[in-house]
Amino acid sequence: MCIRDRNMNYRDFLQKVIYAIINPLIKGMIKVGITPNFITTTGFLLNVVATAMFIYAAELPAEEGMAWIGWGGGVILFAGLFDMMDGRLARMGNMSSTFGALWDSTLDRYSELCTLFGICYLLLSIGGWEWAGIVTFIAMVGSVMVSYVRARAEGLDIECKVGLMQRPERVVVTAVGAIFCGVCGNMWVLVVPMIIIAVLANITAFWRVAHCYKELNKRDGK
Secondary structure, eight states: OOHHHHHHHHHHHHHHHHHHHHHHHHHHHHHHTOOHHHHHHHHHHHHHHHHHHHHHHHTSOHHHHHHHHHHHHHHHHHHHHHHHHHHHHHHHTTOOOHHHHHHHHHHHHHHHHHHHHHHHHHHHHSTTOHHHHHHHHHHHHHHHHHHHHHHHHHHTTOOOOOSSOOHHHHHHHHHHHHHHHHHHTOTHHHHHHHHHHHHHHHHHHHHHHHHHHHHHHHHHTO
16 A cells, blocks of 8 residues: 555544534534534634744743643644635535635635744744744745646646645644644754654655656646
């Protein structure tokens, strides 16, 4: 079995488990008339809150700031549930729409860039960790490019989901890193996940470019 197949099976299993947990909540949302776009927007606003927590943490003494970093990670993880619920709500409630898909993708990009910006600001504000702020900026670039290459590929009618560091993985790595940074009081616990995202997200972006190159060559008969 190839890496891609193992990765997809792992993600499919986790998705089924999470759906089994949130389905009763989704049914309740349908009954009270909550829309997918409302859930999408709420998730984005939660990520803005997490960003504000990181920025605020940069202005506090070290010990107090660590606690805010941890809570910021928790908010990101909580917001990630909303990112799963909006699509599930749209499908179960028969509320899917083209604009909803666009709105979801747009706010996903804003959410991720906001949270990584908050971490970048935090690290640049701490003496001796400026280099880690630059690494986080590289992670931001990689995250954008992973999504951009996929969108551009789909515009060319190519399915492009290959890679090791897609959005769900990036969200979990960022959130868990921030949570345990707050728990352990060690900035390395946050920085290592940023290094992982910076490396793997950019590798994934070029991996997708290579995938598109192969697919387009097949289409062109080369």
